[in-house]
Amino acid sequence: MRRFTVTDFCHQFISSHISEGSFCIDATAGNGHDTEFLCRLTGDSGKVLAFDIQEQAVTSTRKRLDAHQLSHIGQVIPDSHAHLDQYAAADSVDCIMFNFGYLPGGDHAMATRPDTSLTAIKKSLNCLKPGGLLCLCIYSGGDTGYAERDTILPYIKGLDPREYLVIISSYANRPGDPPIPAFIFKQVR
Ligand SMILES: C[S@@+](CC[C@H](N)C(=O)[O-])C[C@H]1O[C@@H](n2cnc3c(N)ncnc32)[C@H](O)[C@@H]1O
Structure with missing residues (x-):
């Protein structure tokens, strides 16, 4: 049996x-x-759109989809998630997932950034169907620092509870800066 990770969660x-x-x-x-x-x-x-701004990530994801015969479902878009509203209509998406930070083995300078991440989260909330789910896996510390965490958490904590249900999980016994998984449901009106 292997270790249970935040991604598994x-x-x-x-x-x-x-x-x-x-x-x-x-x-x-x-x-x-x-x-x-x-x-x-x-x-x-179904249909899956995958965004990344790093060529290495775009190539790697396309290869993975091809290798698993999933390319007819998933389309990789070499663009910033800050533009995702150009590819998906309002109230149309069932689930949007963000795994922030840098590409393991890739360019740390191309890690996600607080300003574009916040823009993308706001646009994601608009694109979600009522009942849809936004999943954020937030990393901090190391060479990415705390700015992204400290931008995202106050924003999602301040979302109107009539419009969104926000759940933020925490590692209770892990020292340092463990990942923070957060889930946001767009409420059905
Ligand atoms: C932690 S990795 C994602 C891991 C990935 N979900 C997986 O399953 O392997 C973060 C990725 O975000 C990408 N990224 C950074 N800024 C971005 C942006 N503005 N739009 C889209 N992707 C971005 C990075 O290039 C990097 O590949």
């Missing part, structure tokens, strides 16, 4: 809410693990 949470035929977005494609997961979840009748 996010995947389990998403799996219990998202079903076949869904429209999902991986806002930070990286090496394509989350894109692959979303493609398997949505199945042949």
Whole structure:
């Protein structure tokens, strides 16, 4: 048995809410693990868009989808998640996932940034269907610092509870700066 990770936790949470035929977005494609997961979840009748600004990540995710015969479900878009509203209509997406930070083995200078991340989160909330789920895995410390965490957390904590349900989880016994998984449901009106 292998170690349980924050990604496993996010995947389990998403799996219990998202079903076949869904429209999902991986806002930070990286090496394509989350894109692959979303493609398997949505199945042949679903659709997944995956964004990344780093060529290495775009290539890696495309290769992964090809290798697993998932390219008919997932489309990799070499653009910033700050533009995701140009690819998805308001109230149209079932699930949007962000795994912030830098690409493991990639360029740390191309890590996600507080300003573009916040723009993308705001646009994601608008693109979610009522009942849809936004999943954020927030990292801090190390060479990415705390600015992104300290931009995102106050914003999501301040969302109107009539419009959104916000759940923020925490590692209770891990020292340092453990990842922070957060889940936001757009409420059905
Ligand atoms: C932690 S990695 C994502 C891991 C990935 N989900 C996986 O399964 O392998 C973060 C990724 O965000 C990407 N990124 C940084 N800024 C971005 C932006 N503005 N729009 C889209 N992707 C961005 C980085 O290039 C990097 O590949």
